[in-house]
Amino acid sequence: MRQRLLTTVVGLAGLALTSAVLAGPADAADRTGPATTTATTAAAKATTAPARKVAHRRVAFEVSNTNETSALCLADNRPHVLQGRLVGPRSTLSGSPGRLRVNVLVHDAGTGAWFWNLRQVPGVDYATQLARRGETSLVVDRLGYDSSPLANGNATCLGAQATMLHQVVQHLYSGNYRFTDRRGEDDQPPHATHVVLHGHGTGATVAQLEAAEFDDVAGLVLMSAPTVTPTGEALRVVTDQLGRCLGGSYSAYGATPAEFRSLLFASATERVRRLATARRNPTPCGDVSSVLAAVGLATLTSGRVEAPVLVLSGGRDARVRRLGQAGAEKMFGSSARVSARTFAGAGSALPLEAGAAGVRGTVLRFLAGVRPTL
Template sequence: MSSHHPAPRRALSALTGLGLAVVLAVTGASATTPAQADSPASATGTRATGPTAPTARESRIVRRAVTFDVVNTNESSVACTSDRGSYTLRGTLVGSRRAVSGADGGGRINVLVHDVGTGGWFWQAPQRAYDYAGALARRGELTLVLDRLGYDGSPLDDGRATCLGAQADMLHQVIQRLYAGNYAFADGRGIAPPHALHVVVHGHAVGAAIAQLEAADHDDVDGLVLMSWSDTNASQRAVQEAGRQTLTCLGGASYASYGETANDFASLLFADAVPSVLRRATALRNAVPCGDVTSLSGLLLASLATTGRIEVPVLLLFGSEDALNRPGSADRQAARFGASPSVTTRTFAGVGSALPLERKAPQVQRTVLRWLDRH
């Protein structure tokens, strides 16, 4: 069982020729500070303001908004800068009424961390079959769906003010507040929110990389569920999209669109989604803070240096038709977790990157729930 207290910051290992080559291939340019900020809406023209969490289909499942006071500081292994300002992150607790209210005392809390370009909505679809957080709740799990800084309920005026190292640092702050019960219900009503005895972090794509880095730097979680992320096996399509976003940010923008068009966004994330799910996702896509875009190189280098020291069980999930990762990513990524006591992999045939929202989402949910039952 891992410790629930922060570990000292670990120094980033020296750059290797292989690591540097991977980074340069992905970004296509070095990170600099853009000269002029744009508003978040300017990157796509129609940036969604963020959905309301879906109404629970069973009365025993409730969803309550919560807030976390954090500092946008970077004490991670990623070499990037942030404004060190104080912010409020918003999230949603999803679970039974007793669990969400804290009446059950402390237990396990699953923290869901979204990718760039998506948001907390990714984990909470209105349709029952694609409601990942709801599926966990119906099996007795308590879940926190988090909006990262710069997304939906956690807005950031200047997208250059944060970076992926700071995103990992703020995730660490959230996890520590969950252990302490040091956060609040957004409506100000009720007793103190539930505290965690154990935390499992679920991440998608770059959200998975953030979760992975936090676990490596701080050793304060009990398991990782990582979807559609590879340290070393990105596809050429991923390289091209990262390069396009980087050029947008280096040109002076504050936010960059994820996919040049809505169709590009859909083709990057989906291979087999029902039309209603696809329409909702493209309508809710978010622009990416440029600080996240220009620190992707640093995140990749930190992942190369730190993944091997993660000492908790890991579940790796991929789709065979993922446009952002090359075939064989599951096995290659599994080999990176040399210190983990247990690494489980599953690749879903015919599925793209957005595993919780593809047609095989119920299979994804069952795979995760079986893994949670064993850990």
């Protein structure tokens, strides 16, 4: 408990300091950053090309729950298996692709891999809709969520989550993972030539930490990222969640289902809100106790990120104040390319909100300019 309180106090201090130093006024009108003619042409082709047939393949990654980041937190240092799905064009997942970009989709606290692959509502199924435009994505349950269970939620933390994400990235490059729905001796998972991390909420913090600490990804898409600009409501919810962790190892995000919905949504359909609430996951308390320290560290180390960065915000996000183009460029000063956009009327859960198609279009245009790292 002493470690948990120390981590929280350090996180609050670091978050306050970095917010004061790095936060700047948002632009009057958000815009995307400069792009080359080649990238613009490729983006146009990506968003207008005929839809591809999509395949879903179950995969598993062996990882070690170890914290190798600078974040102050403890993990059990034991081996675990993360379960997920590759979602991509059928031709890509059934053959031997050449240059393959894999988008790794990192979910928030309280959600899960389902957030990116809500197949019951095809119009907001982020992974499948990207696959129809030629992209391959990995949707994976972080340790402690759904198909990647962890008995003791205090046995991991966000520094370890970022380290395990790094291990997943390396396994994608090497092909050192497996299909769990294998269809023959020659059925091997593809190697990635470049990986782009997409993170939402706390998942954005995990992705940003991975990119800053390990420098092995080709791009970074941050949705509703809490770095620098969390609202007072967001801090209240985390404090409340930490209190509910006393004596336990898991805690719900949002005190009630209604609060969970209010934190994530502003314009999503009622069906999407019901489906999301039914899939609401408890959060490992080790993640809860380390969130403020992780956000502070991610903010402090944002200048180390060299890969292109896309920052997406919702104009009605209850948890995060928007970070405009000027603020994003200031934060990611070493990045090869920085773009920012705010979606008016949207809440935190951008891929599931009413403007989901616009979010995906912005992401596809950004991806068109991402180049391989290998």
